[in-house]
Amino acid sequence: MHRFLRLSVLLMGLFAAASTFAVDAQTPALTTEDDLGPAIEQPIEFPHVRHAKDMQINCMYCHTYARRSAVAGIPPLQKCIGCHQYIESVKDKPRIKTLFEYWDAKKAIPWKKVHDLPDFVRFNHERHIKRFYFQQNRPVQEVCGYCHGDVKEMTVARRSKLLSMGWCVSCHQKEHPVSAEGGTPVGNQVPWYSMKKPPADASGKVIKAKGPNDCSVCHK
Amino acid sequence: MSVSNLLENWSEFRHLHPVDDVPHDPYKWAMSIDLDACSGCNACSVACYAENNLPVVGKEKYAHGQAMHWMRIERYWDEDGREFPDQGAQFLPMMCQQCEAAPCETVCPVGATNHTPDGINSQIYNRCIGSRYCSANCPFKVRYFNWYDYPTTDNVWPAEMNQQLNPDVTVRGKGVMEKCTFCIQRVTVAKNNAKNEGRIVHDGDVQTACQQACPTSAISFGNLVDKESKVYKQWKAQQVELDKDAQAKDKNEEGRSELRGYRIFEELRPYPSVMYLERVRESAV
Numbered sequence: 001m002h003r004f005l006r007l008s009v010l011l012m013g014l015f016a017a018a019s020t021f022a023v024d025a026q027t028p029a030l031t032t033e034d035d036l037g038p039a040i041e042q043p044i045e046f047p048h049v050r051h052a053k054d055m056q057i058n059c060m061y062c063h064t065y066a067r068r069s070a071v072a073g074i075p076p077l078q079k080c081i082g083c084h085q086y087i088e089s090v091k092d093k094p095r096i097k098t099l100f101e102y103w104d105a106k107k108a109i110p111w112k113k114v115h116d117l118p119d120f121v122r123f124n125h126e127r128h129i130k131r132f133y134f135q136q137n138r139p140v141q142e143v144c145g146y147c148h149g150d151v152k153e154m155t156v157a158r159r160s161k162l163l164s165m166g167w168c169v170s171c172h173q174k175e176h177p178v179s180a181e182g183g184t185p186v187g188n189q190v191p192w193y194s195m196k197k198p199p200a201d202a203s204g205k206v207i208k209a210k211g212p213n214d215c216s217v218c219h220k
Numbered sequence: 221m222s223v224s225n226l227l228e229n230w231s232e233f234r235h236l237h238p239v240d241d242v243p244h245d246p247y248k249w250a251m252s253i254d255l256d257a258c259s260g261c262n263a264c265s266v267a268c269y270a271e272n273n274l275p276v277v278g279k280e281k282y283a284h285g286q287a288m289h290w291m292r293i294e295r296y297w298d299e300d301g302r303e304f305p306d307q308g309a310q311f312l313p314m315m316c317q318q319c320e321a322a323p324c325e326t327v328c329p330v331g332a333t334n335h336t337p338d339g340i341n342s343q344i345y346n347r348c349i350g351s352r353y354c355s356a357n358c359p360f361k362v363r364y365f366n367w368y369d370y371p372t373t374d375n376v377w378p379a380e381m382n383q384q385l386n387p388d389v390t391v392r393g394k395g396v397m398e399k400c401t402f403c404i405q406r407v408t409v410a411k412n413n414a415k416n417e418g419r420i421v422h423d424g425d426v427q428t429a430c431q432q433a434c435p436t437s438a439i440s441f442g443n444l445v446d447k448e449s450k451v452y453k454q455w456k457a458q459q460v461e462l463d464k465d466a467q468a469k470d471k472n473e474e475g476r477s478e479l480r481g482y483r484i485f486e487e488l489r490p491y492p493s494v495m496y497l498e499r500v501r502e503s504a505v
Contacts, residue, residue, distance in 0.1 A: 119390055120346040122388070122405075124412060127415070130416065214336050214337060214342075215347070217408075219342075220388060220390055220404070220405060220408075
């Protein structure tokens with residue numbers, strides 16, 4: 001009994017010490033699996049809804065790099081002005097006025113990144129656009145929407161998908177919208193090559209993922 | 221992995237050579253290094269520092285064995301009785317050998333290092349917990365551990381120098397193991413470009429930083445599956461085979477073989493992807 005008491009006192013002491021340590025330590029910003037990050041304020045409240053939905057402008061008219069490089073890029077101010085200098089009807093609107101202020105001051109608009117992946121992730125826009133838009137002829141807003149959500153209903157873009165690794169893998173490994181032949185074997189990613197044979201179906205054929213499924217494809 | 225599981229399903233586990241089960245197709249990245257051409261100039265090492273965001277640790281940490289040179293030049297003195305200034309040296313560029321049956325892969329507790337279907341031994345930095353088990357098990361000692369948080373350490377990348385960091389490569393933080401990746405960021409770009417043109421990567425589409433910098437072209441890098449590649453031809457000419465643990469050169473009893481190709485520590489059966497071409501010694505000519 002005595003020993004039991006002594007043990008519990010010790011444990012409580014340890015617990016107290018651990019919890020004070022935990023409080024002292026700088027706790028990082030809470031990022032949970034379903035965290036979509038903070039809403040981001042942009043220098044100009046850009047109405048995606050006006051451009052993409054009302055005017056039916058193709059996403060890739062402005063985000064032109066998406067189809068030919070890893071990063072989608074942010075359209076230069078010139079692109080905005082290219083159209084807006086001929087659109088007299090909205091020239092007196094406050095947002096467009098701000099736009100021209102930047103243009104007259106010869107300054108780029110300091111847009112902020114909304115869909116920001118960690119530095120150790122390699123995501124290639126080109127590959128995804130090539131596959132779904134150019135090869136499978138799906139509508140552009142659906143293709144972009146796989147990751148960016150329903151941007152045409154937004155003004156300032158807001159993250160609406162998780163963009164977590166599990167979320168990416170849910171397409172790459174499972175059946176989702178991908179219909180590619182053969183990536184790397186499904187499941188057991190880590191030991192499949194060096195230690196354990198990859199899982200096979202009844203006929204002995206290795207079960208492969210629907211998209212690239214190898215760590216080093218996305219992690220750099 | 222319990223012992224009983226291991227024993228019951230033994231046939232599924234460790235097998236002689238992974239290529240037997242899943243042949244490499246369409247890529248198997250490999251290298252060959254001509255030691256006769258190597259002049260030990262260290263350009264490859266410098267190029268690697270620039271390409272892969274390697275921190276320059278300084279004299280003191282270097283002396284503690286904390287250098288981060290993924291590509292290092294090993295130096296061997298000729299033992300022919302001459303004294304230092306006249307004595308000749310042999311050089312051997314040493315980096316991750318991208319073993320097919322890599323000893324590091326099997327021991328990683330979190331699977332941060334694993335084999336890609338292209339035959340590269342990948343290192344996933346954000347997965348690594350820094351147990352350093354891989355480094356302990358690596359016969360080549362080519363894995364380097366971040367003992368310090370170099371991005372925040374003074375004079376590693378002083379202000380504005382950080383602008384030259386390669387955006388395609390992670391800047392590793394403290395407590396992470398790292399090693400040569402065969403410039404996987406360049407391979408990825410080459411594969412992407414090739415895919416756009418609906419083909420596979422041709423020989424010469426991709427070169428590693430060390431290969432690019434080598435003034436004597438001692439290093440060649442390419443796809444071992446592609447029969448048109450320089451690397452394939454070199455391996456073929458030297459009769460070096462990926463899945464053998466002894467090569468034709470070793471079997472020659474005379475010791476005066478015309479063949480020069482060998483791989484390091486083959487007897488340990490890691491099946492390295494780097495073939496070295498033995499130096500042609502003065503005495504042998």
